[in-house]
């Protein structure tokens with residue numbers, strides 16, 4: 409049976425990066441649909457559920473993407489409601505590459521610091537710059553799930569609070585704190601982990617601010633477009649060490665992101681009942697022991 413991927417995208421044009429990666433991961437045929445919404449997704453999902461017979465449901469998978477994370481989440485809920493009993497296909501969610509990028513960043517951080525806290529140990533402190541974007545929200549959620557104290561930074565305290573609230577709805581005991589960018593210098597001294605997920609081509613942290621990060625062990629800049637999001641971090645940095653700090657740039661985590669994306673596509677066709685969101689992707693990457 410040929411592997412068919414239904415690529416659903418809430419943006420007008422389905423993302424070519426996602427299509428090419430799927431082909432490279434071994435998908436035989438991709439059916440690409442843009443402008444997917446809660447109003448038009450059900451017939452598309454029915455096509456995946458009912459056309460090829462119950463024994464072949466694992467030969468069809470759904471990839472759901474698009475820049476607008478909240479639209480993607482609404483469409484994802486509608487897809488989930490459309491399935492019933494065992495009549496379902498596996499689904500991989502990666503809005504704007506946020507899930508795979510966030511997981512790759514968390515894996516990089518875990519190489520150098522223990523995120524989970526046991527009794528008597530200090531909680532890991534993280535600062536997420538650009539925390540309100542798709543990547544920033546996902547990385548904050550993943551770290552919060554691991555027990556990290558997350559400061560989610562935005563130019564707007566209100567936007568940061570909204571994002572923290574949505575994390576708390578999913579993880580009620582999360583330790584997430586809305587932080588406005590003018591508070592960075594007051595809090596950076598205690599940050600074990602700094603991740604910059606700001607808009608591409610925007611400087612989010614200066615060299616002076618970074619020098620104040622005296623507890624910092626891992627510093628990750630996900631922006632690949634000059635100037636650097638964090639002054640002094642190079643796009644190709646991959647665990648580059650300077651004193652106690654380890655630096656990663658966008659290309660430095662990009663290799664893991666690509667491996668994970670392809671592994672998730674392959675995983676879709678193992679069974680028909682998988683739901684691969686950020687948390688499941690982190691588990692998958694650890695189970696497969698993906699490494700660069």
Ligand SMILES: NC(=O)c1ccc[n+]([C@@H]2O[C@H](COP(=O)([O-])OP(=O)(O)OC[C@H]3O[C@@H](n4cnc5c(N)ncnc54)[C@H](OP(=O)(O)O)[C@@H]3O)[C@@H](O)[C@H]2O)c1
Nearest residue numbers: 505509538540541542543562563605606607608630631658
């Ligand atoms: N390495 C990879 O494989 C990979 C994959 C995907 C994405 N990325 C990169 O990851 C980063 C985050 O992506 P994204 O899509 O989540 O980003 P985004 O939505 O474009 O921006 C993230 C946040 O940056 C803040 N921001 C926007 N303009 C700003 C400005 N002028 N000054 C300061 N802050 C500003 C905004 O927060 P507030 O308005 O709330 O302040 C926004 O929510 C990007 O650099 C992207 O290129 C890398």
